[in-house]
Amino acid sequence: xxxxxxxxxxxxxxxxxxxxxxxxxxxxxxxxxxxxxxxxxxxxxxxxxxxxxxxxxxxxxxxxxxxxxxxxxxxxxxxxxxxxxxxxxxxxxxxxxxxxxxxxxxxxxxxxxxxxxxxxxxxxxxxxxxxxxxxxxxxxxxxxxxxxxxxxxxxxxxxxxxxxxxxxxxxxxxxxxxxxxxxxxxxxxxxxxxxxxxxxxxxxxxxxxxxxxxxxxxxxxxxxxxxxxxxxxxxxxxxxxxxxxxxxxxxxxxxxxxxxxxxxxxxxxxxxxxxxxxxxxxxxxxxxxxxxxxxxxxxxxxxxxxxxxxxxxxxxxxxxxxxxxxxxxxxxxxx
Amino acid sequence: xxxxxxxxxxxxxxxxxxxxxxxxxxxxxxxxxxxxxxxxxxxxxxxxxxxxxxxxxxxxxxxxxxxxxxxxxxxxxxxxxxxxxxxxxxxxxxxxxxxxxxxxxxxxxxxxxxxxxxxxxxxxxxxxxxxxxxxxxxxxxxxxxxxxxxxxxxxxxxxxxxxxxxxxxxxxxxxxxxxxxxxxxxxxxxxxxxxxxxxxxxxxxxxxxxxxxxxxxxxxxxxxxxxxxxxxxxxxxxxxxxxx
Amino acid sequence: xxxxxxxxxxxxxxxxxxxxxxxxxxxxxxxxxxxxxxxxxxxxxxxxxxxxxxxxxxxxxxxxxxxxxxxxxxxxxxxxxxxxxxxxxxxxxxxxxxxxxxxxxxxxxxxxxxxxxxxxxxxxxxxxxxxxxxxxxxxxxxxxxxxxxxxxxxxxxxxxxxxxxxxxxxxxxxxxxxxxxxxxxxxxxxxxxxxxxxxxxxxxxxxxxxxxxxxxxxxxxxxxxxxxxxxxxxxxxxxxxxxxxxxxxxxxxxxxxxxxxxxxxxxxxxxxxxxxxxxxxxxxxx
Ligand SMILES: Nc1ncnc2c1ncn2[C@@H]1O[C@H](COP(=O)(O)OP(=O)(O)OP(=O)(O)O)[C@@H](O)[C@H]1O
Ligand SMILES: [Mg+2]
Numbered sequence: 001x002x003x004x005x006x007x008x009x010x011x012x013x014x015x016x017x018x019x020x021x022x023x024x025x026x027x028x029x030x031x032x033x034x035x036x037x038x039x040x041x042x043x044x045x046x047x048x049x050x051x052x053x054x055x056x057x058x059x060x061x062x063x064x065x066x067x068x069x070x071x072x073x074x075x076x077x078x079x080x081x082x083x084x085x086x087x088x089x090x091x092x093x094x095x096x097x098x099x100x101x102x103x104x105x106x107x108x109x110x111x112x113x114x115x116x117x118x119x120x121x122x123x124x125x126x127x128x129x130x131x132x133x134x135x136x137x138x139x140x141x142x143x144x145x146x147x148x149x150x151x152x153x154x155x156x157x158x159x160x161x162x163x164x165x166x167x168x169x170x171x172x173x174x175x176x177x178x179x180x181x182x183x184x185x186x187x188x189x190x191x192x193x194x195x196x197x198x199x200x201x202x203x204x205x206x207x208x209x210x211x212x213x214x215x216x217x218x219x220x221x222x223x224x225x226x227x228x229x230x231x232x233x234x235x236x237x238x239x240x241x242x243x244x245x246x247x248x249x250x251x252x253x254x255x256x257x258x259x260x261x262x263x264x265x266x267x268x269x270x271x272x273x274x275x276x277x278x279x280x281x282x283x284x285x286x287x288x289x290x291x292x293x294x295x296x297x298x299x300x301x302x303x304x305x306x307x308x309x310x311x312x313x314x315x316x317x318x319x320x321x322x323x324x325x326x327x328x329x330x331x332x333x334x335x
Numbered sequence: 336x337x338x339x340x341x342x343x344x345x346x347x348x349x350x351x352x353x354x355x356x357x358x359x360x361x362x363x364x365x366x367x368x369x370x371x372x373x374x375x376x377x378x379x380x381x382x383x384x385x386x387x388x389x390x391x392x393x394x395x396x397x398x399x400x401x402x403x404x405x406x407x408x409x410x411x412x413x414x415x416x417x418x419x420x421x422x423x424x425x426x427x428x429x430x431x432x433x434x435x436x437x438x439x440x441x442x443x444x445x446x447x448x449x450x451x452x453x454x455x456x457x458x459x460x461x462x463x464x465x466x467x468x469x470x471x472x473x474x475x476x477x478x479x480x481x482x483x484x485x486x487x488x489x490x491x492x493x494x495x496x497x498x499x500x501x502x503x504x505x506x507x508x509x510x511x512x513x514x515x516x517x518x519x520x521x522x523x524x525x526x527x528x529x530x531x532x533x534x535x536x537x538x539x540x541x542x543x544x545x546x547x548x549x550x551x552x553x554x555x556x557x558x559x560x561x562x563x564x565x566x567x568x569x570x571x572x573x574x575x576x577x578x579x
Numbered sequence: 580x581x582x583x584x585x586x587x588x589x590x591x592x593x594x595x596x597x598x599x600x601x602x603x604x605x606x607x608x609x610x611x612x613x614x615x616x617x618x619x620x621x622x623x624x625x626x627x628x629x630x631x632x633x634x635x636x637x638x639x640x641x642x643x644x645x646x647x648x649x650x651x652x653x654x655x656x657x658x659x660x661x662x663x664x665x666x667x668x669x670x671x672x673x674x675x676x677x678x679x680x681x682x683x684x685x686x687x688x689x690x691x692x693x694x695x696x697x698x699x700x701x702x703x704x705x706x707x708x709x710x711x712x713x714x715x716x717x718x719x720x721x722x723x724x725x726x727x728x729x730x731x732x733x734x735x736x737x738x739x740x741x742x743x744x745x746x747x748x749x750x751x752x753x754x755x756x757x758x759x760x761x762x763x764x765x766x767x768x769x770x771x772x773x774x775x776x777x778x779x780x781x782x783x784x785x786x787x788x789x790x791x792x793x794x795x796x797x798x799x800x801x802x803x804x805x806x807x808x809x810x811x812x813x814x815x816x817x818x819x820x821x822x823x824x825x826x827x828x829x830x831x832x833x834x835x836x837x838x839x840x841x842x843x844x845x846x847x848x849x850x851x852x853x854x855x856x857x858x859x860x861x862x863x864x865x
Binding site for chain 1: 385387406407408409411412416417419423424425426427428432435436437439440443445448484485487488
């Protein structure tokens with residue numbers, strides 16, 4: 001038990017160090033941009049993972065929470081001059097609160113009814129923002145330029161400070177998930193995912209725990225929304241509530257392997273560079289080639305590796321072990 | 336000393352009255368056998384008592400407190416647990432983790448929950464399988480696991496829905512002695528069973544349902560001779576022949 | 580006015596109905612939510628467009644051909660992809676068609692550009708008056724076409740041996756397998772039929788609707804909502820749900836504002852599903 005904990009802590013530290021070392025090789029703005037996207041989607045994938053991978057509520061509408069978070073902090077900063085950091089906190093709390101209210105009726109829906117409900121939610125909230133004059137309707141809001149620095153959460157010279165901020169967010173999320181997975185909450189989430197009836201028969205208050213999962217997931221996603229808003233310095237419904245954000249989030253997590261901590265990080269580390277690079281090489285976005293490759297990835301993944309990269313690694317590990325054992329057994333027989 | 340008192344329980348599915356004005360009670364240290372032909376309403380009684388179905392009438396009191404149409408988790412938290420007729424476990428989790436989910440109800444810390452879960456697995460003779468994924472267990476093992484999951488919630492009343500169906504005679508013997516041990520430890524049990532040889536020797540009282548109606552209740556020895564029970568099980572003709 | 584709108588809604592609902600029927604059929608038989616259904620409608624619309632442009636086949640008249648093409652395509656997609664995922668985990672079954680959808684939509688965008696296209700000459704043109712109601716002829720033709728195809732599918736399911744076998748699967752898959760029904764073959768046929776519905780709908784739509792890569796998305800989502808409203812697995816439910824949506828969309832678009840019409844459909848979905856978590860006529864597993 002204790003040895004395990006030390007090993008895991010060592011892994012987390014090693015992971016943080018690797019994360020801190022990346023910028024040495026990433027010297028161009030483009031490679032820094034890729035790093036930022038990797039950490040951003042790793043956090044988003046983990047947030048999705050809490051709700052879908054652990055608690056079994058598959059969401060294809062995370063953009064609703066993401067965009068909401070982006071708008072909360074942007075409106076606060078544009079209209080009331082609130083610091084983006086405070087804005088980020090407000091974004092997290094507001095999206096979590098919104099998700100709890102929405103989650104109350106949604107938590108009654110199961111499986112695919114829930115998934116479709118989240119698609120519906122994503123579309124509805126986008127339409128609302130597209131027509132809401134006070135927040136700039138379809139044109140959105142520009143976040144006024146400020147002197148760069150951590151105080152203003154704006155960095156113009158280099159993208160690396162964004163990366164470090166994202167990395168910090170990622171490490172916090174991972175630490176939370178590490179604790180969650182080993183606690184009552186994590187077990188209850190998984191029990192709900194596996195079989196709601198059994199779970200409630202064993203005393204799990206499924207509505208309460210589902211709401212917790214939804215709220216935490218939405219809160220983290222909302223904070224990521226603030227992050228992207230500060231990174232791009234503008235918010236716009238078509239950008240922040242885009243359906244492809246919801247899809248990419250789910251994909252990153254599934255590709256890496258959902259229902260375990262490391263999966264979404266792996267998924268993001270592999271998929272985001274691919275998607276950014278194809279976009280850069282094969283022409284600007286809009287040709288659809290990047291998303292086309294995405295789609296093919298999802299399909300191939302579902303057909304050949306439905307458990308994700310982590311599942312693949314586990315399987316390979318198991319087969320190596322089995323082979324070694326077989327060889328060992330053969331040696332025993334020979335001697 | 337705890338007691339579950341059910342009065343006038345009724346459940347309708349559309350036009351069908353699956354449970355019709357059924358009353359009974361069970362106390363700690365007692366095994367109540369619940370028998371009846373297929374479709375008699377036994378499982379439906381369980382579902383209503385444990386909150387999985389909303390009943391349409393009657394009252395259910397546990398230790399003087401109404402648990403009528405409460406939520407399943409609230410009922411479990413008060414100390415009433417049940418197994419499912421079609422065995423239900425958390426497929427993707429290990430046997431130990433399955434039981435830990437139950438144990439967390441009374442032990443919030445993981446270490447304590449794990450300890451309690453290991454005890455419960457030991458009790459049903461499943462310690463060997465602790466790390467196996469539930470989906471890979473055999474049916475009898477899954478049934479034991481389900482009992483362990485219930486036990487981990489420290490229930491005062493335990494309802495078993497055909498836990499012994501499909502088991503070999505040795506396994507039935509083991510299960511029966513475990514049930515008796517639980518009773519002797521002060522638990523109240525309601526046991527639904529089709530296997531007469533299994534239920535009759537261990538039950539303190541037996542209640543018979545037929546088409547949702549309680550047609551008899553009494554000592555096992557009385558029940559097997561009750562003409563209404565014989566006719567419910569084997570048809571009127573046979574019952575008449577037996578009488579002659 | 581309300582009569583005019585309701586008629587428009589009804590006509591739209593018929594096409595939605597055809598799309599939804601295919602979706603419902605696929606779900607009922609193999610438990611797959613086909614998120615790519617809209618993309619298949621889009622592909623069929625392009626097929627129709629190319630046929631009319633290069634071969635000179637009118638979209639309406641070409642409907643059977645496109646439906647047949649999509650049927651074949653469906654069999655291929657089933658054999659290559661869907662069939663292999665069926666035994667996989669829930670997430671894979673849920674997401675695979677999602678991937679297909681993204682793939683096809685962006686493929687269309689990549690190959691054929693995001694431009695809007697329109698079939699130039701179609702045999703059904705103009706407006707007719709039916710009592711106090713104006714009806715655009717192409718829409719009427721498309722709706723009637725949809726009803727005919729829906730009727731054919733219905734007939735197939737109720738009256739032919741294969742159709743009955745397909746129904747048996749959607750009622751109880753393991754029992755059907757025990758009765759010696761070849762699941763794989765029928766799954767493939769059902770998937771093909773589902774796509775044929777999407778294909779026919781696409782061809783009929785192509786006679787008057789703009790064609791662009793994302794055109795199917797809304798049809799797919801609307802069908803999804805319709806099927807969920809009707810309850811997954813219920814073909815009649817899907818048709819009723821679809822007509823309901825057609826009417827909500829036209830009335831809502833007029834009285835609340837066109838920009839809100841899809842939001843209203845989704846709102847209706849959320850409200851109905853929350854009141855009845857398994858849809859209006861649903862049954863079965865999640
Ligand atoms: N969810 C339901 N919806 C409609 N009818 C139901 C439902 N559950 C049970 N029934 C019906 O209620 C009646 C009682 O069923 P129940 O499962 O309680 O019987 P049982 O005594 O447990 O039978 P068995 O010995 O076969 O398990 C049956 O006629 C059954 O068809
Ligand atoms: Mg039963």
